[in-house]
Amino acid sequence: MCGIVGLFLKDKSLEPKLGAMLTDMLITMTDRGPDSAGIAIYSGANDKAAKITVQSANPEKDFANLDADLKDAIGKPVLMLVKSTHAVLEVPADQVEAARSALGQLRPALKVMSVGDSLEIYKEVGLPKDVAKRFDVSKMHGSHGIGHTRMATESAVTTMGAHPFSTGPDQCLVHNGSLSNHNSLRRMLAHEGIFTETMNDTEVGAAYLTWRMKNGATLGEALESSLEDLDGFFTFVVGTHDGFGVVRDPIACKPAVMAETDQYVAFGSEYRALVSLPGIETARVWEPEPATVYFWNH
Known part of the structure; x- marks a missing residue:
């Protein structure tokens, strides 16, 4: 299940509203994941x-x-x-x-x-509206951010099991789906000096991208490689210091929708997460294609 939201601002005048916009999007996805929630904000570098x-x-x-x-x-x-x-x-x-x-x-x-x-991550157990209120997310400003509402299916409901996961400087990832080869990847990454702190498969996905970028890949290239190296079904939304990326596995069984205007790029697990965004009525709205990498940079 789980719900993902993401917002990449092109228009700097919207930056003071980033937290408020993401909060509304996140709360809309509550019924996709009511046990814990988290949000990553990029601001103030x-x-x-x-x-x-x-x-x-x-x-x-x-x-x-x-x-x-x-x-x-x-x-x-x-x-x-x-x-x-x-x-x-x-x-x-x-x-x-x-x-x-x-x-x-x-x-x-x-x-x-x-x-x-520039990255700050806040996550806790509880309903998305309560988690967002606890950290005053609606008052945060920034250039881009991602959020996640979790329905735990593969591990316990804990703070450390909540998304987003960060395994490298200014890098974070949220995930809807399940990876089947995360244990073998975890062992490989540990051999490469990149360690995970939880048994959550999403953290392994984040660590995999960190490893790829640490070895010279761009975000787009790392996401392309994930389509070959990661088994299972997944929708990833990823943040870096100045970038925002999305990829779905070749089957793409998890729901996803994107919207783009001159002011922003937005992602939601469902369209209803996007309906309160300014100018959404004239945005280009589409479902991201399977096995296709989308990314934007400032």
């Missing part, structure tokens, strides 16, 4: 700083003085913005690995949701 988004099951304890403790550990200033069970840590761009290592020592219970110049 800074050449000199990076963002590490973390999640805690005990935020009052884990986030207390975290910025100060991390500053002491890496010897550089750290900014922290807490949003419910998540916190966004802004660290100097050249201190990302040092900061991640320090976090593992300082707060071992923290889960890293995403790392990158």
Whole structure:
């Protein structure tokens, strides 16, 4: 089941409305996945700083003085913005690995949701409307974003099992479907030094794309390769620092619809997720073809 939404803005004047638009789209897909939800927002890139988004099951304890403790550990200033069970840590761009290592020592219970110049991921168990409200997603701005409502079929209902998954800097993926060769891929990726934290097959799909791009492929090329290397049925919507991509497997049994105007490109598991977008009545609307890669870059 599950529901996917995505929005890539061409018109910068819409960027302050990105969170509100994605929230409406996500809530519309609630009946496709009511057990958990997540959203990835790309915004506020800074050449000199990076963002590490973390999640805690005990935020009052884990986030207390975290910025100060991390500053002491890496010897550089750290900014922290807490949003419910998540916190966004802004660290100097050249201190990302040092900061991640320090976090593992300082707060071992923290889960890293995403790392990158502009990416922030927020996800939790609960109805999409409740998850979006918890993190004030409707007030977020940015250039593009993706969201997912989950109906767990292959693993437990947990925060870490929710989508999106991020396995590389400024990369994230949401998925509707099921991969049949994810265990063999997980072993291969581990041999290549790319590790997954959950048993969710979607995280393996994200890690596969990270591996391909790490070895020089563009997003489009990585998505093309997935059609040969991934077995099963899937619809992927992927985000990178400046890009947005969509691919469906050759059978394409999962529903999908896209719309494009001069202002945006939008994706939804169903058309009803798109009906509140500005100018949708004159948009070019189509069903993405099987085994065909679609991607856009800023």
